[in-house]
Amino acid sequence: MARYTGAVCRLCRREGTKLFLKGAKCTSDRCPLEKRNFPPGQHGKDRKAKIVGYGLQLHEKQKAKRMYFTLEGQFREYYEKASRATGVTGELLIQQLERRLDNVAFRLGFAQSRRQARQVVRHGHVTVNGKKVNIPSYQVNVGDEIAIREGSKKLAVVEAAGQYAAQSPVPAWLEINFENHSGRVLQLPKRKDVELPVNEQLIVELYSK
Secondary structure, three states, X not given: OXXXXXXXXXXXXXXXXXXXXXXXXXXXXXXXXXXXXXXXXXXXXHOOOOOOOHHHHHXXXXXXXXXXXXXXXXXXXXXXHHHHOOOOXXXXXXXXXXXXXXXXXXXXXXXXXXHHHHHHHHOOOEEEOOXXXXXXXXXXXXXXXXXXXXXXXXOHHHHHHHHHXXXXXXXXXXXXXXXXXXXXEOOOOOHHHOOOOOXXXXXXXXXXX
16 A cells, blocks of 8 residues: 555545644635535535444544554554553554654644654654654654754744644643744653544454454
């Protein structure tokens, strides 16, 4: 399975909920879901089938995968690791997804969406504890200092993202310095700290079969 490169707004319409894949556009009246709240395709308006059982479980997994831009194999590895650890599997799964460097860069206001944050990380604009890291799936730990490289702070995309993020609530598990484009991991994210329109228990049930 190749990584999805099409129009991301179609993904939100397919899932029937905002996945916040386009930053500021998702909270404006330009969001396609506001105007066309039905699945994409020729027969989108006519699809009224009720999703139950396996379909509902698959639906929740697809939402999580699309929000964090992970492939099936990688997502399955997150689940397997969470299932082997001590604790609630669903919460540990979400914790791993939240600890991805591209997600942390998004949470810290380095980008307006996770998709954009992935590009910022890939292009080498982000450092962890002073060292450049260009792996979006890199897992951050408590105490890690994440920042935009000095030579990248004036990038238009970074400055625009900082202004957008300054209007959003700061995650309880992160410390953010908007002026310096940096932040620190205070603690591991807890499920109550993550606003995510996903029922992770259904994902666990899907993989447990």
